[in-house]
Amino acid sequence: QLQLVESGGGLVQLGGSLRLSCAASGFSLANYAIGWFRQVPGGVPVQISCGTNAGTSYERSVEGRFAISRDNAKNTVFLQMNSLKPEDTGTYYCAAHPRWCSTWNGMDYWGKGTPVTVSR
Numbered sequence: 283q284l285q286l287v288e289s290g291g292g293l294v295q296l297g298g299s300l301r302l303s304c305a306a307s308g309f310s311l312a313n314y315a316i317g318w319f320r321q322v323p324g325g326v327p328v329q330i331s332c333g334t335n336a337g338t339s340y341e342r343s344v345e346g347r348f349a350i351s352r353d354n355a356k357n358t359v360f361l362q363m364n365s366l367k368p369e370d371t372g373t374y375y376c377a378a379h380p381r382w383c384s385t386w387n388g389m390d391y392w393g394k395g396t397p398v399t400v401s402r
Contacts, residue, residue, distance in 0.1 A: 284308040286376050291396030294366055298400070302361040303368050304376030304393060312354045315379045318361045319386055320372040321395070326328045329377055331361065332383035341394050343369070356380065 289301040304316065317332035331340045331350045338350050349362045359376060374396055377389035 284378075285332070286378060286391055286393035288393040288396040289317065291335060291374060293399045294400065295401050296367065299362070299364045300368050300398060302363065302376075302396060302398075303319055304359045304361075305331075306357045306359075309378075310354075311352060311378070311396055312356050313380065315350060315381060315383045316320060316350070316352070316359045317326055317377050317379075318350060318382050319375045319377055319389075320370070320398075321375065322372045327377075327386040329383070330374075333359075334381075334383060351364045363398075366398075368400045368402055371398060371400050 285307045287305045290300060294300055302360050315332060315334040315375060318330045319327035320330050321327040330344055331348055333350045340348060347365045352359045378391040379389050
């Protein structure tokens with residue numbers, strides 16, 4: 283079975299940092315596009331960052347503060363989040379597609395999410 287499990291979320295202060303992990307099982311992340319999405323209550327998951335073997339893109343609000351990376355040997359992707367702001371608060375999900383990055387409705391596989399709260 284294909285599974286994604288996020289971890290690393292928590293409560294941090296304005297300006298702090300977190301590193302989220304997304305561990306895959308049942309398939310190799312090296313062959314998939316992997317995106318990170320943030321969802322707030324009442325909303326849909328919004329793409330924050332997504333990477334393929336062709337490159338990585340970032341939503342404007344996190345550009346320069348967040349960075350996505352992969353450790354293929356561990357079959358894990360990471361989201362390094364620096365200079366965190368209260369508006370970064372939400373539940374973060376990793377999602378996968380065998381070829382391309384997409385909005386939430388186009389991604390095939392999802393983890394259960396990990397919550398991130400940034401206090402003022």
